[in-house]
């Protein structure tokens with residue numbers, strides 16, 4: 001029966017999501033498990049977003065507005081950009097798919113990193129494309145290696161900034177130099193899923209470059225905005241690119257409640273401020289706890305931290321799981337001695353450190 005599946009699909013390694021809390025509790029017969037495995041917002045969603053959902057429940061029998069009119073207006077106003085520079089998707093995952101379908105000709109290839117968000121590779125391969133994944137350098141995207149590996153066939157370059165799972169970033173100057181020197185017929189996609197957690201002064205500010213470069217920026221409501229379960233993300237690009245992408249977008253891809261919740265979440269400045277401040281503060285506390293335990297970690301610009309273990313990361317993760325703490329091993333990246341932990345609420349982070357201490 002396997003023969004009936006496309007050969008290239010058989011070769012794809014499926015995405016491994018973080019285990020849901022409910023499943024872990026059932027599996028180990030425990031209560032009060034904590035999830036620090038999927039980089040969600042540990043503080044939940046904004047009350048304003050939840051209220052917007054309640055207020056709009058009556059409209060769910062109608063198809064949603066495919067253009068996301070009100071949300072588009074709100075995002076464009078916030079970012080001070082043309083509303084025609086935006087496209088919304090069922091999570092930024094869907095937009096990655098739309099980008100590949102819109103821009104990649106049958107014989108063209110995708111270039112990215114070996115240790116990054118795996119959906120770039122999976123979605124490209126699902127669309128029949130070849131993908132070249134280059135190693136990181138000192139756990140950062142190696143932009144000069146990417147530049148040197150661009151061939152005639154290369155069309156789309158995916159860069160997660162900050163990167164998942166490392167939390168590292170490329171600087172403004174590094175990115176500008178890269179965009180300046182790569183051939184003009186290539187498209188660069190910068191995935192800024194974690195931008196709200198960044199505090200580095202030299203982090204790229206690139207929105208204005210969509211006017212002059214072949215550049216698409218991805219953003220999401222799944223992380224700082226706390227709406228992962230609703231599935232909504234967006235891309236920022238030149239209106240010409242957006243127009244082409246809109247042609248193949250499913251007509252009702254973003255549901256009506258997600259649109260309303262995202263619009264309200266966007267306006268809830270105090271919720272985002274509180275989330276950001278808490279993550280940055282707790283991130284520092286996590287570093288201090290690691291330092292006290294002599295654990296090596298990578299300083300992160302996101303709401304997660306990657307750290308090194310002396311033993312196999314997977315076996316530590318399994319032990320933590322049995323005790324109700326969900327974190328991510330990085331075996332799929334061949335980083336057997338590393339673990340990624342999402343910054344949670346202060347008490348969750350404390351619990352994680354306590355359990356980790358006991359295990360190692």
Ligand SMILES: Cc1ncc(COP(=O)(O)O)c(C=O)c1O
Pocket residue numbers: 038039090091092093094117160163164191193219220221222228231232233
């Ligand atoms: C770098 C990066 N981009 C995109 C996503 C997916 O976001 P969404 O929930 O909007 O599909 C993730 C999720 O973990 C991510 O880490």
